[in-house]
Amino acid sequence: MEEQRQKMLADISHDLKTPITTIQGYAKALADGMIAEEEQKKYLNKIYNKSIELTDLINTFYEYSKLEHPDFSFCFESIEIYEFLREYLAERYEEISDKGFELELDIPEDHAFCNVDKFQLKRAFDNIVNNSIKHNPKGTRLFINVTMDEQQSLNKFVRIVIADNGVGIPQELTASIFDPFVVGDDSRTSKQGSGLGLSISRKIIEGHGGNIALETGEEKGYKTAFKIFIPLLGQ
Ligand SMILES: Nc1ncnc2c1ncn2[C@@H]1O[C@H](COP(=O)(O)OP(=O)(O)OP(=O)(O)O)[C@@H](O)[C@H]1O
Ligand SMILES: [Mg+2]
Known part of the structure; x- marks a missing residue:
C-alpha cells in the first residue's frame, strides 16, 4: 500500500514537472531577451497552452483522489x-x-x-x-x-x-x-x-x-x- 502511494506520488510529480519545465524554459528565454520580438507572441501562446495542460492534469488528479476518498459518495x-x-x-x-x-x-x-x-x-x-x-x-x-x-x-x-x-x-x-x-x-x-x-x-x-x-x-x-x-x- 505504502509502495503504491509512493509510486503514485512519483508519477504525479513527474507528470507535473514536464509541462512546468517547458513553461520555465520559455519564460526565462523571454525574460532574458533571447526571443526576437516577432516570435514573442508565439512563445507566450506556448506558455499559455502548457498552463492549460497543467490545469487539466491537476483537475484529473483531483477527480481521481476524490473518488478514492473514504467520504466520497455517489448521488444516485x-x-x-x-x-x-x-x-x-x-x-x-x-x-x-x-x-x-x-x-x-x-x-x-x-x-x-x-x-x-x-x-x-x-x-x-x-x-x-x-x-x-x-x-x-x-x-x-x-x-x-x-x-x-x-x-x-x-x-x-x-x-x-x-x-x-x-x-x-x-x-x-x-x-x-x-x-x-x-x-x-x-x-x-x-x-x-x-x-x-x-x-x-x-x-x-x-x-x-x-x-x-x-x-x-x-x-x-x-x-x-x-x-x-x-x-x-x-x-
Ligand atoms: N480507444 C483507444 N484507442 C487506442 N488506444 C487507447 C484507447 N483507449 C485507451 N488507449 C490507450 O490506453 C492508455 C490508457 O488510457 P487512459 O485513458 O487511462 O490514459 P490516457 O488517455 O493516456 O491519459 P488521461 O486519460 O489521464 O488523459 C492510453 O495512453 C492509450 O495508449
Ligand atoms: Mg484517457
Missing part, C-alpha cells in the same frame, strides 16, 4: 438509461464529427431504468470516448451499442459497448489498462496523458455495481471495445 437517482445515453451522445455529436470522427449508434427504443449518478457516469463515458478521439487518427469510427443483457445469472444489466476501429491497444497494456498511470507510447511522448482516465471510469462504473472490461480480438471490425454493464433497477 433513478433514470431511463437509453434516453440518458442518447442525450449524452447528442451533446457530444457535433464535437466528435467536427474533429473528423464518425459516430455510429445503436440504442434501443424502449425503456430501461437504472440507478445512476449522472454527473459521474458522464465522466466515465467521457474518458472512454475521449480516448477514442485522442489516441486515434481522424476518420476513425466510434460505435456505441446498447442492449439489455439478461444472461448474467439472475441479475439484469444494461450492456453498453463503446468501441472504435482505430489503432487498438497494444497487447502488453491490456492486462493493466485500468490501473492508474498506465499509458501507451503516444501518451508518454506527445499527448501528455496521465493514464488516469480509464482507472477513473472503472471506479465510477464499479461504484454503480457494474463492471467494465476491455474486449480483445477484432470482431465486427472493432479494434478497441469497452464492454460496460450497469445493473437495472429493482434487481
Whole structure:
C-alpha cells in the first residue's frame, strides 16, 4: 500500500514537472531577451497552452483522489438509461464529427431504468470516448451499442459497448489498462496523458455495481471495445 502511494506520488510529480519545465524554459528565454520580438507572441501562446495542460492534469488528479476518498459518495437517482445515453451522445455529436470522427449508434427504443449518478457516469463515458478521439487518427469510427443483457445469472444489466476501429491497444497494456498511470507510447511522448482516465471510469462504473472490461480480438471490425454493464433497477 505504502509502495503504491509512493509510486503514485512519483508519477504525479513527474507528470507535473514536464509541462512546468517547458513553461520555465520559455519564460526565462523571454525574460532574458533571447526571443526576437516577432516570435514573442508565439512563445507566450506556448506558455499559455502548457498552463492549460497543467490545469487539466491537476483537475484529473483531483477527480481521481476524490473518488478514492473514504467520504466520497455517489448521488444516485433513478433514470431511463437509453434516453440518458442518447442525450449524452447528442451533446457530444457535433464535437466528435467536427474533429473528423464518425459516430455510429445503436440504442434501443424502449425503456430501461437504472440507478445512476449522472454527473459521474458522464465522466466515465467521457474518458472512454475521449480516448477514442485522442489516441486515434481522424476518420476513425466510434460505435456505441446498447442492449439489455439478461444472461448474467439472475441479475439484469444494461450492456453498453463503446468501441472504435482505430489503432487498438497494444497487447502488453491490456492486462493493466485500468490501473492508474498506465499509458501507451503516444501518451508518454506527445499527448501528455496521465493514464488516469480509464482507472477513473472503472471506479465510477464499479461504484454503480457494474463492471467494465476491455474486449480483445477484432470482431465486427472493432479494434478497441469497452464492454460496460450497469445493473437495472429493482434487481
Ligand atoms: N480507444 C483507444 N484507442 C487506442 N488506444 C487507447 C484507447 N483507449 C485507451 N488507449 C490507450 O490506453 C492508455 C490508457 O488510457 P487512459 O485513458 O487511462 O490514459 P490516457 O488517455 O493516456 O491519459 P488521461 O486519460 O489521464 O488523459 C492510453 O495512453 C492509450 O495508449
Ligand atoms: Mg484517457
